[in-house]
Amino acid sequence: MKLKVLGPGCARCRELFERTQKAVSELGIECELEKVEDINQITSYGVLFTPALVIDEQLKFSGKLPSVEELKSLIQEKVKE
Amino acid sequence: MSLDWKKESKPLIVIASVFLILYFAPFESSRIRSSVMESLYLAQWYAREHVILCLIPAFFIAGAIAVFINQSAVIKYFGAKANKFLSYGVASVSGSILAVCSCTVLPLFAGIYRMGAGIGPASAFLYAGPAVNVLAVILTARILGVELGIARAIGAIIFSIVIGLLMQIFFNKEEKEKAGSGMAVPGAEEETRPLWQNLIYFASMVGILVFANWGKPDDSASLWNVIYDYKWHLTVIFAIVLDIALILWFGIKWWKIVTLAAIIYITAELSPGLPIIHFAVGALGLSVITASNKGEASEWFSESWGFAKQIMPLLFFGVIVAGLLLGRPSGDGLIPSEWVYSFVGGNSLRANIFASVLGAFMYFATLTEVPILQGLIGNGMGKGPALALLLAGPAVSLPNMLVIRSVIGTKKTVVFVVLVIFMATLSGWIYGMF
Structure with missing residues (x-):
């Protein structure tokens, strides 16, 4: 699985990256986590509001900062598929 | 093991510069001493005058916008x-x-x-x-x-x-x-609350902010003065409206609000004439109540806190630097007032252009343009150039020009920046004439 946190290096985006890191390590699953800061790449996902999360090239949400618990269930949903 | 110098260079530069400043700075010079004091006084003035009554409610409003506005x-x-x-x-x-x-x-x-x-x-x-x-x-x-x-x-x-x-x-x-590539408009989320309820909720917070900060007018016979005399009554009325909105539409338990009101009342009885303390108790209580709530209200708190966490350090840093370089409106910082005045004093076209160009290229961290501008005005900057800098400043900076360029290309970026400088100069110049 591949996770991408989209956001141009602002506080909320960094926070989302940290929370995602935490969610992944708490779930104990293998995955790649990347932080995308390039505006052009961000908009290529159709994202207008950052921070946003992309799992396996699929946009999960944008303009939100979910809690670690919510992130965990999002990732788990994807694992089950 | 070899060090990654690209990564380590940043802390190295920071440590080295702090060291060099401390080693060589002529602290015995009275100018530097007074500038450091100016900077501390300015920070204290902000802490006393602006944090509780202005910044805290503003963060709550910003947080509410992030959570409740679709x-x-x-x-x-x-x-x-x-x-x-x-x-x-x-x-x-x-x-x-x-x-x-x-x-x-x-x-x-x-x-x-x-x-x-x-x-x-x-x-x-x-x-x-x-x-x-x-x-x-x-x-x-x-x-x-x-x-x-x-x-x-x-x-x-x-x-x-x-x-x-x-x-x-x-x-x-x-x-x-x-043209052609359509925008994938994100699906509109369902509205959880009718518009009029949101309006009352936001209006009550704006009311609190406006009346708690109502300044004493110069003219003692005007309506503004009547409002000033009753500013705390008005603030309390808006606070009650906010409380009712929170109970009715935001799932806050009524007994929590009543308990908070009682605590504020007791504080007010114990410390009459210190509304800033009562206000602080209220803000603290609201934070505790919303943070402990499950659902929207806690989201509201966490967004507000997020803004506070993000903006307070920047603002603090901005105030300290502005105080050190420019001093308070009444005092002098490291940069002599005459310099500031000679560049951006009065309302000449040249001063306006200078302010716009400076604003366009300089990077202001979120909201730090305000204390910096306050320092410049204190040193004789005219109100026209002040507006010019306020307009050109946050819109563009050298770092974000590079990002903009990667999106729209060099030609459009150059035209945009020139237009920003031109329009900021023009608005400052016009404003300065009045």
């Missing part, structure tokens, strides 16, 4: 097929709610340009957004005066439309070739 509803006006007339209007004012977090401005700009309404509305949004966001308007009005606060908002809105239209006209041909 931002995707605004986006439909930026789509490729949206009414152009509406696109410009919405682009110029929507920054007030969409640009509260500086991180949203550039992605939105890129999105509007690439997937939606094109270069015109995108430029309008980029110019106005940082200037009309609620926190910027509140802080400008509070610290630099209501007049400049309003001038900043109005100047930004009007000139953003002018800039947007000009960009559209200049690049009309290219725009037509680009």
Whole structure:
């Protein structure tokens, strides 16, 4: 699985990256986590509001900062598929 | 093991510069001593005058906007097929709610340009957004005066439309070739609350903010003075409205609010004549109640806290630097007042151009333009150049020009920056004449 946190290096985006890191390590699953800061790449996902999360090239949400618990269930949903 | 010098160079530079400053700084010089004191006094003035009554309510409002205002509803006006007339209007004012977090401005700009309404509305949004966001308007009005606060908002809105239209006209041909790729408008989320309930909720918070900060007017016989005499009564009335809204529509338990009200009342009895303490107790209580709530209210708190966490350190740093370099309005910092005056004093065209160019290239961290400008005004900067700097400052900076360039290319970026400088100069010059 591949996770991408989209956001141009602002506080909320960094926070989302940290929370995602935490969610992944708490779930104990293998995955790649990347932080995308390039505006052009961000908009290529159709994202207008950052921070946003992309799992396996699929946009999960944008303009939100979910809690670690919510992130965990999002990732788990994807694992089950 | 070899060190990654690219990564280590940043802390190295920081440590080395602090060391060199401490080693060589002539602390015995009276100028430096007084500048350091100026900086501390300025920070204290902010802490006493602005944090509790102004910044804390402003953070709550910003947090509420982030959580309760349906931002995707605004986006439909930026789509490729949206009414152009509406696109410009919405682009110029929507920054007030969409640009509260500086991180949203550039992605939105890129999105509007690439997937939606094109270069015109995108430029309008980029110019106005940082200037009309609620926190910027509140802080400008509070610290630099209501007049400049309003001038900043109005100047930004009007000139953003002018800039947007000009960009559209200049690049009309290219725009037509680009058109086609529609914007994937995110599905509008369901409204959880009718608009009028949101309106009452926001109005009550704005009321608290406005009346708690009501300044004593010079003219003792006016209506403003009557309001001043009753400012705390009015603040309490708005606080009660907010409490009722929270109980009825936000799932806050009534007994918590009543307990808080009782605590505030007891505090008020124990410390009469110190409304700032009662206000602080109220804000603290509201934080505890919303943070411990499950659901929307806790989201509201965590967003507000997020803003506070993000903006307070920047503002603190900005105030310290502004105080050190420029001093308080009454005192002198490291930079001599005569210098400031010779560059941006009065309202000459040259001073306005200088302020605009400086603002366009300099990078201001979120809201730090306000204390810096306060310092410059204290040193003799005219109100025209002050507005020019306020308009050109947050809209562009050298770092974000590079990002903008990667989105719209060199030619359009240069034209945009020139337009920003030109329009900021013009608005400052006109404003300075009055």
